[in-house]
């Protein structure tokens with residue numbers, strides 16, 4: 001068996017051991033698949049979660065029970081808007097179910113070009129390229145821009161797609177401390193000018209803890225050293241800024257950011273990703289980017305849905321206001337419960353820190369039993385090896401939903417379930 005599969009099975013088995021459930025055997029492939037099926041029927045762990053029905057942006061039937069969704073990144077609550085669904089259906093009728101190839105091979109559909117133009121306009125950028133997923137957008141942009149002669153500076157807490165983009169580029173990777181512009185400054189000062197390009201990548205809102213890059217500080221370092229700055233606005237596009245463009249928009253620093261990347265899988269409620277910038281050579285990235293060239297282009301339905309959703313995000317700034325209000329309500333409620341939170345600013349990503357993996361799993365299971373779904377996040381996928389119950393707030397949550405989420409967290413904490421398990 002391949003090493004990657006053995007590692008994956010072992011880590012799932014470890015997680016399920018801690019959860020007090022039966023573990024996987026290593027009889028891959030039959031045993032593995034069988035056990036997954038059995039696991040799905042006896043447990044609610046994250047690996048085996050079955051969502052049978054989505055009732056609305058904030059409700060689903062999970063394992064047979066109606067559940068409040070508080071961990072699905074549906075920030076704008078836009079997944080069931082009639083016009084977005086109608087746009088998707090129309091595209092299915094007119095363009096079919098799939099593109100069956102990359103744009104380099106099969107050409108662009110009019111919808112792809114329209115989405116790029118509308119997005120460029122919304123972002124206030126000259127150029128925009130649409131990718132099939134947000135993950136591929138980071139891969140494609142970073143590896144399209146940087147090559148083996150260049151250096152990419154990454155925040156230590158960067159999303160895996162950013163790390164993977166850097167690996168694919170072949171560039172030298174330099175990590176700096178999370179959100180620490182002084183550390184970046186130090187590393188740049190130490191580096192000899194080798195003639196290569198220098199790209200710094202930060203995120204608008206960090207997906208695990210919900211904190212934001214101190215963009216003004218990074219821009220100061222940029223003025224001193226001169227590098228290209230790329231901001232991944234995956235969790236901030238549609239969410240932050242007077243125009244909903246993201247953190248750079250909120251900070252009034254659009255002009256200081258060279259490239260932005262984002263995804264349609266969160267505030268846009270579809271699937272796909274984008275990169276945008278003003279460099280006159282920007283479109284060359286299409287030909288330098290394997291994740292653009294060697295994969296099928298986004299499906300017509302998804303592209304049409306994204307176009308409709310992006311129009312709504314621009315026309316309905318009240319969604320951002322509502323999201324902010326809801327986030328503040330949840331943040332205050334959790335703070336009143338005495339929960340330890342991932343960051344000290346109100347954010348649509350609110351992460352509750354738990355003492356260890358067993359306690360996090362116990363808490364998560366108790367919350368699922370109580371009827372609220374949040375994300376469970378444990379090392380190695382978390383910053384500083386923290387264990388988190390990660391909530392993402394939606395503009396579609398009502399005050400009553402938020403209060404119920406707080407109440408259920410309160411009830412679960414009061415039972416001491418996490419302390420009992422970790423003792």
Ligand SMILES: Cc1ncc(COP(=O)(O)O)c(C=O)c1O
Nearest residue numbers: 133134135159161207234263265
């Ligand atoms: C910061 C960040 N960038 C990129 C992505 C990839 O986006 P997608 O899931 O749409 O491929 C994610 C996904 O969670 C993310 O959190």
